[in-house]
Amino acid sequence: MVEGLVTRESPTTDKAAVDRCGAALAGYLNDIGADVTLLPQDSAGDHLLAELGDGPNQVLLLGHFDTVWPVGQLKRMPLQRKGHRLFGPGTFDMKGGIAIGMLAARAVLEVGMTPAARVAMLWTSDEETGSATSQQAILQHGERSKAVLVLEPSGPGGAVKTSRKGCGQFELTVTGVSAHAGIEPDRGASAVHELARQIVFLESLQDVESGVTINVGRVDGGTRPNVVAEKAQAMVDVRVRTVADANRIERAFAGLTTEDPRTQLQVNGGFRPPLERNAAVRRLYEAAKQVASDLGRDLSEFSTGGGSDGN
The missing domain is CATH 3.40.630.10 (Zn peptidases)
Structure with a gap:
């Protein structure tokens, strides 16, 4: 099969x-x-x-x-x-x-x-x-x-996964004002520069010890070196351990505002929620662990940062 x-x-x-x-x-x-x-x-x-x-x-x-x-x-x-x-x-x-x-x-x-x-x-x-x-x-x-x-x-050694991080996928799109970077730079508003400022702010939301990680995995923008960029985009991956953190980060994305008022920012995306190791998960794991023990096997548990249909 x-x-x-x-x-x-x-x-x-x-x-x-x-x-x-x-x-x-x-x-x-x-x-x-x-x-x-x-x-x-x-x-x-x-x-x-x-x-x-x-x-x-x-x-x-x-x-x-x-x-x-x-x-x-x-x-x-x-x-x-x-x-x-x-x-x-x-x-x-x-x-x-x-x-x-x-x-x-x-x-x-x-x-x-x-x-x-x-x-x-x-x-x-x-x-x-x-x-x-x-x-x-x-x-x-x-x-x-x-x-x-x-x-x-499974996890290492056949371990069952009793918790998974929530997975957030967000897209940031900045629209600026195009201009010639040498002749009239003051008439332009760079979407790339604004996006860079947003990325720096997003990094400040990261808390690795608490399981909150933010990765800007893809950035696109601009057309030529001598043209102030009119468009810029970033794809952002976020991982969290708890629903509370997912809600906090989602609110932060929703509240993003531009520093340059001549630029506009659009944010799309959201979370696949985390699978937290709650009481119901613990009961199911303990039942499975007992079945494994009856069969002469030790069933351990594992937490992962990857998402699945189980989230």
């Missing part, structure tokens, strides 16, 4: 490719007896909802089958089997996790066990770009579930 999914490359932004992988995944889900519902999308690949069993309670297995790798990556990074391990684009993040969840569900059915709750699987197609089209389905099925298990890659 993992090989079948990995060989069907599925970069998030290629709907046709993602849907081909989704069709194969739907076939595997049908093979284990799941009732499969297609959740059609216009601007992304179609999501899949699969259900096994019935009853008032539900456990949700959540994950994604889109990847960051473009079509053609398999030619440069071919799927390889080394002993009991597979290597290739998408095996770890996270087509292997999908296969593990389906194997567990099939095993429960094949040994004749009656699950205490309905098992639902929601496999999404846009996690790598922020889950914009799958968010409502995730919230809907998450709210009706007693537990949600996100089958993303």
Whole structure:
């Protein structure tokens, strides 16, 4: 199954490719007896909802089958089997996790066990770009579930991830006044200079010890060295550990104002919230840890700065 999914490359932004992988995944889900519902999308690949069993309670297995790798990556990074391990684009993040969840569900059915709750699987197609089209389905099925298990890659040594940083993506666009930098510089208002001032201010919001990091990862602006820049843009990544910090940083972005009144600033973006290690997360981890102990294994926990559908 993992090989079948990995060989069907599925970069998030290629709907046709993602849907081909989704069709194969739907076939595997049908093979284990799941009732499969297609959740059609216009601007992304179609999501899949699969259900096994019935009853008032539900456990949700959540994950994604889109990847960051473009079509053609398999030619440069071919799927390889080394002993009991597979290597290739998408095996770890996270087509292997999908296969593990389906194997567990099939095993429960094949040994004749009656699950205490309905098992639902929601496999999404846009996690790598922020889950914009799958968010409502995730919230809907998450709210009706007693537990949600996100089958993303584990931490070191197989550790489960019990907390994740929130991920903010913001775009700053500054509009200034163009002018010749040598002949009439006083008539210009540089969008690049204004953007630089905004970036310096944003850096002051960073608090690494508290888990708040701000990275301006891309800057574009201007046209020629001798022209006062009329446009400038910056893409900013923000990571936070708590909802309180996410709210504080979001307010700071919303309150940005220009120092040069001749320039204008537009801010777009927002947060995928953090997964905090709250009481519910701790209870679920302790239950999983006990199951692992009964099987002779030690299950540790891990915190990560990366986001997922679990946020």
